[in-house]
Amino acid sequence: MxxxxxxxxxxxxxxxxxxxxxxxxxxxxxxxxxxxxxxxxxxxxxxxxxxxxxxxxxxxxxxxxxxxxxxxxxxxxxxxxxxxxxxxxxxxxxxxxxxxxxRYLPVERRDTPAFTRYYVALAGAAVLALLGVALGIPPFTVVPGALVAAVFAVALVALVAYQYVLTNRSADDNLLELENLD
Structure with missing residues (x-):
């Protein structure tokens, strides 16, 4: 060159x-x-x-x-x-x-969901649900606040786990493609 x-x-x-x-x-x-x-x-x-x-x-x-x-x-x-x-x-x-x-390597980010939107949506739903419990708005009058909080905590953990798996799978796929280029 x-x-x-x-x-x-x-x-x-x-x-x-x-x-x-x-x-x-x-x-x-x-x-x-x-x-x-x-x-x-x-x-x-x-x-x-x-x-x-x-x-x-x-x-x-x-x-x-x-x-x-x-x-x-x-x-x-x-x-x-x-x-x-x-x-x-x-x-x-x-x-x-x-x-x-x-550009010839499989290192470009794959299309992954915009997780920020999911986190904002989950946080917004949690705030609305907890406000409903605090203000006694039906149907939240029959549901304890602790149960509502627990449901959203589990949903948050599931979302974080999903993002982690998806992100690591992409990195592992990239490495496999790098190895298979020979």
Whole structure:
């Protein structure tokens, strides 16, 4: 790639994406939204490759990934202008040019419900119901306030759990798609 070129050539993009570790680097930095250390990257990528939590990694797995990132993958991303790799500081950060690569990865947010609306609607319904109990407005005159509060508390917990499952499923689907690009 020439240094005068500001756009990434398609062959270069495919070259960058041809390796799962480079895809993982771009995915991790993009979803994180800020720079990371090589140690953080190596730990997370080794955990993904071994399908275990970062805390369960042994030094050998972490070191193997670290060496390949340090010697091969990070310099390549830096050479193509996708990331800024500071060897002295041991940090990596995506550049604006990375957006040209990210569009090929399954990291875009999927259409998920606007949960803010659900939370506002639930809170509004809870306030109205509790006002109905406090003011003795039928049909709330026969329902204890504690029962009304309990029903809305359970509804809130269910909504939070639903949002959590939906959000984590999207992240897991993205990782599976990254692995299957090989």
């Amino acid at each position: 020439s240094e005068e070129s500001t756009e990434l050539e398609l062959d270069d993009a495919f070259n960058i994406l041809s390796n799962s570790r480079r895809r993982y680097i771009i995915y991790y930095l993009h979803t994180r939204g800020e720079s990371a250390t090589i140690e953080e990257l190596a730990s997370q990528i080794a955990a993904w490759e071994n399908d275990i939590p970062v805390d369960d990694l042994d030094d050998t797995a972490r070191r193997r990934v670290y060496v390949s990132l340090y010697q091969t993958h990070l310099p390549k991303l830096d050479d193509f202008g996708i990331a800024v790799y500071d060897r002295d500081e041991g940090t990596v950060e995506l550049t604006e040019k990375a957006e040209e690569i990210v």
